[in-house]
Amino acid sequence: MERHLIVLDLDGTLLTDQQTISEKTKNTLFKAREAGHQIMIATGRPFRASQLYYNELMLTTPIVNFNGALVHHPKNKSWQTVHTPIDMSVVHDVVDSVDKYQYENLIAEVMDDVFLHVENQTMMDMFNMGEPRVTIGNIKSTLNEDPTSLLIHAEEEKVAIIRKHLEDVHAEMIEHRRWGAPFHIVEIVKKGLNKAVGISLIAKEMNIPRERIIAFGDEDNDLEMIDYAGIGVAMSNGIDQLKSIANAVTLSNNEDGIAELLIDRLKLS
Structure with a gap:
């Protein structure tokens, strides 16, 4: 064989x-x-x-x-x-453009460091595996280098709408995937x-x-x-x-x- x-x-x-x-x-x-x-x-x-x-x-x-x-x-x-991270300017553009969709949270990961937009115990528990360094606060000000990935946590009925928006507005810069249940999360990485x-x-x-x-x-x-x-x-x-x-x-x-x-x-x- x-x-x-x-x-x-x-x-x-x-x-x-x-x-x-x-x-x-x-x-x-x-x-x-x-x-x-x-x-x-x-x-x-x-x-x-x-x-x-x-x-x-x-x-x-x-x-x-x-x-x-x-x-x-x-x-x-x-x-x-x-290692191919997302450019910080693209992250800022995405964050600005999805503000109107009233997402639950944003999570950025720089290799094994985690940045949470809003403090949330469920998210803390989910991302705690491996005991990463966690920073909480507005991602636009706390994130200090290009992230490996960006996650958008939203209510289930808004995930498809957010993905449609990302495809319409940011398709040339990013790839996005939907997590399986029970987490209603859109994961973003660099295009390609x-x-x-x-x-x-x-x-x-x-x-x-x-x-x-x-x-x-x-x-x-x-x-x-x-x-x-x-x-x-x-x-x-x-x-x-x-x-x-x-x-x-x-x-x-x-x-x-x-x-x-x-x-x-x-x-x-």
Whole structure:
């Protein structure tokens, strides 16, 4: 069996609804690695919120964080990190233009530092994984460098309106994605960035061709990745748009969907 690159989204894909990796999926991934395949994570999360799972799988590969805005190698400091933040002037323009939509909060992340526009305990709890440095206050005055990502937290019925506005007004400068339930959040990164960009960089360095990339995802921030991979796999709990472009649909994140497909495709036992 030729060597494959297995790419794993985290939330709704590798992780169960209890935010754990099932034993069957973990053991299957270990078997895949023993068979010579490479395994990596591609997530919208920052590294501090994905490191736990990176370590649990005992990975030694590069990782894609922030939906492609950060591509780095936690185990190899000589590996060339690619960090592509959003220009501060674009952030100010976006903040000014969405003021009329009465959002709940704005969150900016500079690598692993968090800037909260308005103090909110729920947001504090959600972004506290990895114990980041948190700054609270008007982002236009507290944010002191180009952020890796910008998040808009809004009421559910306003998310689509905000995304339509971003597409109409800022499409040339940013990419935006919607988080899955229960968080009604629009995540923004610099134009041209997505998980597939980072994966292609890593696969090239590993000398693994596109047709031997198996990628798993469930949400709209996985669209480019699933389309790019030679074998793009949507979880059964994923969005319909993703399933429509995937090469395969596997069982849900709570039913060992990753394990079931890998056992079949890679002849693992």
